[in-house]
Amino acid sequence: MAIIIKTIPIFSFILVTLFFASTARAAMFNISNNCSYTVWAAAIPGGGRRLNSGEIWALDMAAGTSKARIWPRTNCSFDESGRGTCLTGDCGGLLECNQTGTPPNTLAEFSLNQYNNMDFFDISLVDGFNVPLEISPNSTACNNTIRCTGDVADQCPRELKVAGGCQNPCTVFGSDQYCCTSGSRNCTATTYSKFFKDRCPAAYSYPMDDPTSTFTCPGGTSYNVVFCP
Numbered sequence: 142m143a144i145i146i147k148t149i150p151i152f153s154f155i156l157v158t159l160f161f162a163s164t165a166r167a168a169m170f171n172i173s174n175n176c177s178y179t180v181w182a183a184a185i186p187g188g189g190r191r192l193n194s195g196e197i198w199a200l201d202m203a204a205g206t207s208k209a210r211i212w213p214r215t216n217c218s219f220d221e222s223g224r225g226t227c228l229t230g231d232c233g234g235l236l237e238c239n240q241t242g243t244p245p246n247t248l249a250e251f252s253l254n255q256y257n258n259m260d261f262f263d264i265s266l267v268d269g270f271n272v273p274l275e276i277s278p279n280s281t282a283c284n285n286t287i288r289c290t291g292d293v294a295d296q297c298p299r300e301l302k303v304a305g306g307c308q309n310p311c312t313v314f315g316s317d318q319y320c321c322t323s324g325s326r327n328c329t330a331t332t333y334s335k336f337f338k339d340r341c342p343a344a345y346s347y348p349m350d351d352p353t354s355t356f357t358c359p360g361g362t363s364y365n366v367v368f369c370p
């Protein structure tokens with residue numbers, strides 16, 4: 142495989158992608174609610190479910206899944222058909238999410254079996270913060286455990302403070318400086334991104350915060366995502 146990669150990179154990329162799509166096993170996630178309160182976990186792909194304190198959701202994701210996200214929702218209320226609303230992280234009013242959540246919500250992001258068959262993952266505060274979160278690989282081959290446990294909600298700057306969490310400055314102010322919609326040129330760390338980074342150094346604090354915020358494990362690793370580690 143290594144020789145093919147050196148000689149015909151595009152074809153080998155396609156072959157590798159097909160190979161993992163067809164033969165690699167799914168990645169397993171244990172999503173645990175270690176908070177003292179109920180959290181409604183959400184995952185794309187995956188849906189969502191209520192997790193009482195201490196409960197675990199075992200979720201499989203297909204090999205090769207990219208841009209997956211797992212996040213906590215708080216203070217939700219759903220009817221028997223799975224429709225309702227959450228104070229934070231709400232995904233269009235559905236218990237089983239099929240779209241991203243309404244900020245603020247802490248995010249665990251995964252792209253599985255990517256370049257060199259590595260998994261890329263991160264914790265992101267780009268959408269703001271609602272619940273402390275940890276990602277730990279369930280593997281002796283990879284010890285990249287990352288967590289965001291700083292006191293972000295209580296110390297949140299007044300302009301960003303909302304019920305249930307700390308909002309991100311892009312949602313509040315909408316300006317390119319915070320949203321980075323026009324790319325990296327105008328987008329550097331800000332007072333607000335530093336507030337998040339000081340409290341959660343391993344997490345994305347603004348969209349271009351890649352160098353200190355992206356982690357890898359070998360493809361095929363299983364992960365624990367813990368709310369309130």
Ligand SMILES: *[C@@H]1O[C@H](CO)[C@@H](O)[C@H](O)[C@H]1NC(C)=O
Nearest residue numbers: 170171197198199279364365
């Ligand atoms: C994940 O959850 C399953 C079922 O509850 C359990 O058997 C397994 O040990 C858990 N793995 C970890 C790493 O906690």
Ligand SMILES: *[C@@H]1O[C@H](CO)[C@@H](O)[C@H](O)[C@H]1NC(C)=O
Nearest residue numbers: 178179215216217228304305
């Ligand atoms: C959200 O739920 C928590 C725990 O049940 C509760 O303490 C808190 O008051 C609720 N917040 C709001 C804004 O309803």
Ligand SMILES: *[C@@H]1O[C@H](CO)[C@@H](O)[C@H](O)[C@H]1NC(C)=O
Nearest residue numbers: 232233235237238239240241
């Ligand atoms: C999400 O699911 C709902 C209910 O099944 C459906 O009406 C909606 O079209 C779906 N949205 C997306 C983006 O798939």
Ligand SMILES: *[C@@H]1O[C@H](CO)[C@@H](O)[C@H](O)[C@H]1NC(C)=O
Nearest residue numbers: 280281282283284285286358
């Ligand atoms: C983590 O893993 C790396 C690479 O496998 C190794 O060099 C390092 O000693 C490990 N650290 C701990 C604390 O196990």
Ligand SMILES: *[C@@H]1O[C@H](CO)[C@@H](O)[C@H](O)[C@H]1NC(C)=O
Nearest residue numbers: 169170171279280363364365
């Ligand atoms: C975590 O590792 C243990 C021991 O290798 C295994 O029993 C368990 O099933 C794993 N959990 C997941 C979610 O992969």
Ligand SMILES: *[C@@H]1O[C@H](CO)[C@@H](O)[C@H](O)[C@H]1NC(C)=O
Nearest residue numbers: 173175176275367368369370
């Ligand atoms: C769950 O929270 C308790 C403190 O409430 C902590 O001691 C424990 O390590 C946490 N467990 C995990 C898996 O993070």
